[in-house]
Amino acid sequence: MKIGIICGSHRNESQSEKVGRYAAAQLAEQDLCDEVFVFSLAGNPLPFWDEGVWTGDAKWEDAIGELRRELAGCDAFVVVSPEWHGMVPGGLKNFFLLWPGSGVLAHKPALIISVAGGAGGGAYPVAELRMSSYKNSRLCYLPEHLIVRNAGSVFNADPSSNDAESQDYLHGRLIYCLEMLREYAIAFAGIRASGKTSLETYTNGM
Numbered sequence: 001m002k003i004g005i006i007c008g009s010h011r012n013e014s015q016s017e018k019v020g021r022y023a024a025a026q027l028a029e030q031d032l033c034d035e036v037f038v039f040s041l042a043g044n045p046l047p048f049w050d051e052g053v054w055t056g057d058a059k060w061e062d063a064i065g066e067l068r069r070e071l072a073g074c075d076a077f078v079v080v081s082p083e084w085h086g087m088v089p090g091g092l093k094n095f096f097l098l099w100p101g102s103g104v105l106a107h108k109p110a111l112i113i114s115v116a117g118g119a120g121g122g123a124y125p126v127a128e129l130r131m132s133s134y135k136n137s138r139l140c141y142l143p144e145h146l147i148v149r150n151a152g153s154v155f156n157a158d159p160s161s162n163d164a165e166s167q168d169y170l171h172g173r174l175i176y177c178l179e180m181l182r183e184y185a186i187a188f189a190g191i192r193a194s195g196k197t198s199l200e201t202y203t204n205g206m
């Protein structure tokens with residue numbers, strides 16, 4: 001089993017990437033999958049969508065061909081999004097523009113992790129991703145998600161930088177989410193193998 005982790009912050013050294021890499025380490029440590037693929041949007045590695053995506057422009061094959069192959073090989077995903085002005089960052093929305101039709105995310109389970117710097121944020125990215133990123137990609141979000149608030153005080157490499165109580169709670173809850181994601185991934189492989197999830201006739205959702 002291979003699990004892909006998409007880190008949605010454009011910032012270098014973001015809290016979202018820190019959390020995404022912590023989740024990657026836990027997947028390996030808890031033996032929850034065979035392989036982890038981490039993709040970070042730090043520094044905006046992807047071009048902004050244009051119609052060449054649909055016409056198979058060579059520029060786009062160069063830009064995303066390898067990434068498409070990596071995503072296609074994943075059985076499940078973790079989507080880590082910071083809350084930026086109450087939104088998902090534009091680079092992460094751009095990421096979701098690139099895959100509909102290819103089926104690389106289709107009928108695969110995904111765990112949302114939302115990351116906020118303060119004590120009150122983090123709900124909006126969950127709502128936004130659940131509302132708008134799945135229709136044509138056919139990505140299937142788990143009913144469970146994780147909101148990491150006060151992100152600077154948890155999941156740090158140096159334990160003395162962590163708020164012990166928050167770290168303990170969020171670590172336990174993260175493992176609960178990742179174990180659940182693994183079980184969904186196993187079950188969804190059977191769903192995809194059924195032949196009933198073809199995108200041939202109804203390529204886009206309603």
Ligand SMILES: Cc1cc2nc3c(=O)[nH]c(=O)nc-3n(C[C@H](O)[C@H](O)[C@H](O)COP(=O)(O)O)c2cc1C
Nearest residue numbers: 009011014015016082083084085086115116117121
């Ligand atoms: C452009 C921008 C807008 C932000 N807006 C919010 C916000 O609306 N709510 C919030 O809780 N935090 C907000 N933050 C703080 C981020 O949640 C914080 O930086 C956190 O570490 C997650 O972002 P990161 O993964 O880019 O580090 C914002 C940060 C940036 C860079």
